[in-house]
Amino acid sequence: MSCSHPELSDTRVLITGAAARIGKTTAQHLADCGADVAIHYRSSEEPARRLRDELNDQGITCEILQADLTDVDELSDLVARADDAIGPINALVNNAAIWRDTPFGDVTHSQWDALFDTNLRAPFFLTQQFANRAADRPGACVVNLVDVFGKRPLVGYSAYGMSKAALWYMTEVLAAELAPHIRVNGIAPGTVLLNEDHDADMADELDERIPMGLTGGPEDVAETVAFLIGGPSYITGEVIAVDGARRHIAD
Numbered sequence: 001m002s003c004s005h006p007e008l009s010d011t012r013v014l015i016t017g018a019a020a021r022i023g024k025t026t027a028q029h030l031a032d033c034g035a036d037v038a039i040h041y042r043s044s045e046e047p048a049r050r051l052r053d054e055l056n057d058q059g060i061t062c063e064i065l066q067a068d069l070t071d072v073d074e075l076s077d078l079v080a081r082a083d084d085a086i087g088p089i090n091a092l093v094n095n096a097a098i099w100r101d102t103p104f105g106d107v108t109h110s111q112w113d114a115l116f117d118t119n120l121r122a123p124f125f126l127t128q129q130f131a132n133r134a135a136d137r138p139g140a141c142v143v144n145l146v147d148v149f150g151k152r153p154l155v156g157y158s159a160y161g162m163s164k165a166a167l168w169y170m171t172e173v174l175a176a177e178l179a180p181h182i183r184v185n186g187i188a189p190g191t192v193l194l195n196e197d198h199d200a201d202m203a204d205e206l207d208e209r210i211p212m213g214l215t216g217g218p219e220d221v222a223e224t225v226a227f228l229i230g231g232p233s234y235i236t237g238e239v240i241a242v243d244g245a246r247r248h249i250a251d
């Protein structure tokens, strides 16, 4: 993927959940744009190592950091570890998340805790760590991976949707609270990368429901992350939909 943001050569970024899928594509794209990258992973150690080696071979400074973001102790020093690994980071991408089918009547306390700890508490406290260390770093910014279903209801996924709705709110309120030192923006993907439980028929059916006629790809998100990190410095508190206009139609 070519890069239209060469100014990212002054960027050192921590990306959570970056060993696979959207996070991996984002890490590769930011590296192609010249950024140094700290790749966080939880369980995908081998893919994380392979990605680090691939980026190191391209001459990119890249290190990997393991942490379970639902574990408060492991969460608490992740930004400091990223600073130590690749130098003072000036961009944080809160990408790691979980997605659970949670019909309202069946939601358990442990499902609730897992969704909110991963999708909301971790980005909140990582942003706090980042703000406490990076406020005087040029270009300091945060990008949160939200979801179009953080704004519109998705029946059967209330707990997931609420965790993303709160992350959307967090993006807006922290943009105001951390200005003028740190920009905070978000991306609200529609369907850009299907999960393993989607078969080909389900994928075709989804495409028909998207005004653009197809699901997007992780590169659509990656390019938007690069734009938000390197783009106009007056954009903050914005959540950009990357959804082929899916948010504008009824399901």
Ligand SMILES: NC(=O)c1ccc[n+]([C@@H]2O[C@H](COP(=O)([O-])OP(=O)(O)OC[C@H]3O[C@@H](n4cnc5c(N)ncnc54)[C@H](OP(=O)(O)O)[C@@H]3O)[C@@H](O)[C@H]2O)c1
Binding pocket: 016, 017, 018, 019, 020, 021, 022, 023, 040, 041, 042, 043, 044, 045, 067, 068, 069, 070, 094, 095, 096, 097, 098, 099, 118, 145, 146, 147, 148, 188, 189, 190, 191, 192, 193, 194
């Ligand atoms: N895929 C889509 O179409 C879509 C649509 C809307 C929004 N989004 C959002 O875009 C982002 C990326 O989506 P994705 O589909 O690529 O995500 P994903 O594959 O479901 O998850 C990304 C990574 O999150 C990490 N993770 C999960 N629980 C963790 C924990 N407790 N501690 C640390 N890391 C943890 C995992 O790392 P390990 O593999 O190392 O365990 C995983 O690889 C997410 O925020 C998602 O909500 C995606």
